[in-house]
Amino acid sequence: MFDFILYLHLLAATVWIGGSVFLFALGIFLRDKEAQKKVYFHVGPIYGYVESVWLTILIITGLWMFFHMGLQNVFNGEVKRLAFLLQYKLILVALITIATIVHMYIAFKTNGKERTKLQLLLSRGSSMAIFVLNLMILWFAMQIRTLL
Template structure:
């Protein structure tokens, strides 16, 4: 039974990672290309909530399936007892980035949810855009360490 769950966990993890990273790239391109304030006010209130809730589901799926995969491949002892090996280093880097990414996502989601269709304060604008850019960059680094781990395993 556990083997079936872990096989599905790998597929779910992969599909959610593709969706998560692809979605953040799309939203970045959308944000850069929509320079007109009026266009932004027409698009974001409709696209933002749909994307935001999907991203919450994707993040929960990624964290859950990642935990299952960590158990399957006995990665937790390597994660919590750094022995200087490439796999231990990659696990620690990926976990650190995922923690920061999760925090940035929560900050961004809360601001976006609270201010959807409303005027943001300067602080909210900076935190929202900064967390959005951070999410995009962290996604690329998390993907790098995922590839490193997959190559090692």
């Protein structure tokens, strides 16, 4: 069972990170603003639903492994580096979840419409946060894996 959960977690991470990197790159490299609007209008909602499912799978499988492996006990133990890495990874996961909720709320509310300056700022800021946090979480995950 553990192998299946780990596989599902890695698959979800691949879809989640790959998708967010792809859309982030689209936002940077697709210079034609009209083409960008059309792409996001059609792809955005599909991506939002699919990525919500994969983020949920990531969180559920991550929590399952955390408790199944007894990692909650590491915070009271001797392994300070593992506790440090887990603590910060969990904080980053909480932050990326919040950034995703903010981004998706604005994206679904304004899909096909003109955004206010605040909506634009929050949308782009949360998108950038998701991109950076993905890379940070991936680094923490690799460090944790080397200790386990």
